[in-house]
Amino acid sequence: MRRLHLFQSILLPVGLAAAVVALSLVMHRRTFSSVTRLMETAGRLEETQRWFQRAEQCVLELIAPANAVFADWDVATQRDRLRLARIRLDEAIAQGRSYGLNVTRLTRLMEEMAARAEEVFENVARMHEAGADNGARAEALIAASRAMARADEKQMSAVRELGLLTERVRAEQRNILEEHEVSLQARLTMERYVVTLLVLLALGMAWFGWRLRQTDLALAEQRRATEAAQRERLAAIGELCSSVAHGIRNPLAAMRSSTQLTLDLGKLDDASRARLQDVLTEGTRLGDRVTGLLKMARAGSGAFEDVCLQDIVVGAVSGLGPELTRLGLKLERDLSPTPISVRGDRHQLEQLVVELVSNAMEHSPPGESILIACRRPGANGLAVLTVDDAGPGVPDAVQSQVFQLFFTTKEHGTGIGLATVKGIARLHKGDVTLARSSRGGARFEVTLPTTST
Numbered sequence: 001m002r003r004l005h006l007f008q009s010i011l012l013p014v015g016l017a018a019a020v021v022a023l024s025l026v027m028h029r030r031t032f033s034s035v036t037r038l039m040e041t042a043g044r045l046e047e048t049q050r051w052f053q054r055a056e057q058c059v060l061e062l063i064a065p066a067n068a069v070f071a072d073w074d075v076a077t078q079r080d081r082l083r084l085a086r087i088r089l090d091e092a093i094a095q096g097r098s099y100g101l102n103v104t105r106l107t108r109l110m111e112e113m114a115a116r117a118e119e120v121f122e123n124v125a126r127m128h129e130a131g132a133d134n135g136a137r138a139e140a141l142i143a144a145s146r147a148m149a150r151a152d153e154k155q156m157s158a159v160r161e162l163g164l165l166t167e168r169v170r171a172e173q174r175n176i177l178e179e180h181e182v183s184l185q186a187r188l189t190m191e192r193y194v195v196t197l198l199v200l201l202a203l204g205m206a207w208f209g210w211r212l213r214q215t216d217l218a219l220a221e222q223r224r225a226t227e228a229a230q231r232e233r234l235a236a237i238g239e240l241c242s243s244v245a246h247g248i249r250n251p252l253a254a255m256r257s258s259t260q261l262t263l264d265l266g267k268l269d270d271a272s273r274a275r276l277q278d279v280l281t282e283g284t285r286l287g288d289r290v291t292g293l294l295k296m297a298r299a300g301s302g303a304f305e306d307v308c309l310q311d312i313v314v315g316a317v318s319g320l321g322p323e324l325t326r327l328g329l330k331l332e333r334d335l336s337p338t339p340i341s342v343r344g345d346r347h348q349l350e351q352l353v354v355e356l357v358s359n360a361m362e363h364s365p366p367g368e369s370i371l372i373a374c375r376r377p378g379a380n381g382l383a384v385l386t387v388d389d390a391g392p393g394v395p396d397a398v399q400s401q402v403f404q405l406f407f408t409t410k411e412h413g414t415g416i417g418l419a420t421v422k423g424i425a426r427l428h429k430g431d432v433t434l435a436r437s438s439r440g441g442a443r444f445e446v447t448l449p450t451t452s453t
Contacts, residue, residue: 352420
């Protein structure tokens with residue numbers, strides 16, 4: 001549920017915001033690129049329009065010297081003007097090609113115009129040659145006039161060609177504007193869809209958060225009710241166990257004492273002694289079970305305080321040294337150097353550790369070691385206490401029953417120890433689980449909430 005809260009309160013809004021920003025940036029970039037391309041195209045078309053004006057001026061200037069020579073008859077001066085006009089015309093043609101215009105026909109027409117202008121100059125020069133008679137001058141004038149007429153025709157054709165090119169460019173401009181408008185409308189439509197989708201996502205997220213909150217409240221209420229019922233059951237069981245244990249303990253102690261005294265002082269045959277020994281053994285076993293019931297009764301309540309989990313472990317195992325030595329076992333500790341603080345009853349937590357280590361001692365063969373470890377809290381805020389042994393482990397068929405009251409796989413077991421461990425862990429808002437140990441035996445893992453990490 002904590003992960004769901006994290007997803008709802010942080011990851012989902014952040015992810016949605018990031019998606020909105022990314023989508024906005026993408027759409028803005030596309031719009032900006034489209035506008036940039038449109039501006040570049042408009043600038044290029046504007047330059048092209050200016051080129052048309054310049055080209056038209058060059059066309060007019062190209063045959064202007066040929067017209068002027070009929071007025072001043074200065075062939076040399078007008079030829080210089082024609083040469084300068086050709087230079088400007090060549091520059092204009094080159095610029096037109098750079099704009100991607102097809103100026104092949106226009107170039108050919110202008111070359112023909114220049115050729116006709118040269119023909120005019122040649123005929124005018126013939127008119128002023130020394131020794132030319134009137135007939136020769138008249139013939140040269142007629143030839144110059146005809147050349148000028150053909151130059152005018154080529155000029156008109158060149159102007160028409162410029163008009164056609166201008167119309168093509170304008171048509172291209174209209175197409176570009178229409179395409180941009182269509183693209184812009186499509187983008188605006190997409191933006192409306194995106195905004196609608198984002199609104200729906202926001203509404204969906206709000207609904208999801210509300211439903212999650214309602215579910216969380218319902219689960220919390222159910223958890224509180226379950227915990228309250230469990231506390232009531234534990235209190236009732238504890239009261240019953242305490243009452244029964246105290247009612248049995250004193251008579252049982254008297255029976256065991258009398259039986260032991262009879263065995264020590266009485267004159268008994270072997271059969272009677274064996275039967276009394278069985279009575280004493282079963283009485284001892286019953287006494288152990290009564291002691292376990294008393295421990296379980298005391299586990300139903302306690303004085304809670306902030307305690308160090310490492311200190312709990314050290315205090316709990318300090319009295320187990322002689323029994324470990326007797327069994328030929330070693331106890332290894334792997335305790336975090338940083339104090340781990342939990343809130344609980346010190347005596348109950350020490351009892352939990354003793355029960356787990358004692359259980360490991362009962363199942364570990366001589367010469368092996370038992371490992372008890374404390375780990376700092378992880379992302380879930382729970383400290384972990386583990387006890388590993390090298391025993392035979394717990395069969396898969398009974399793993400789900402090991403924490404049940406009075407369930408045992410040992411010949412003389414009481415079935416109370418692990419049930420007590422489960423009860424203490426649950427009382428401290430934690431839990432205990434069973435797994436396979438890397439040492440080959442069983443691993444009991446207790447998780448407890450911490451007061452600080």
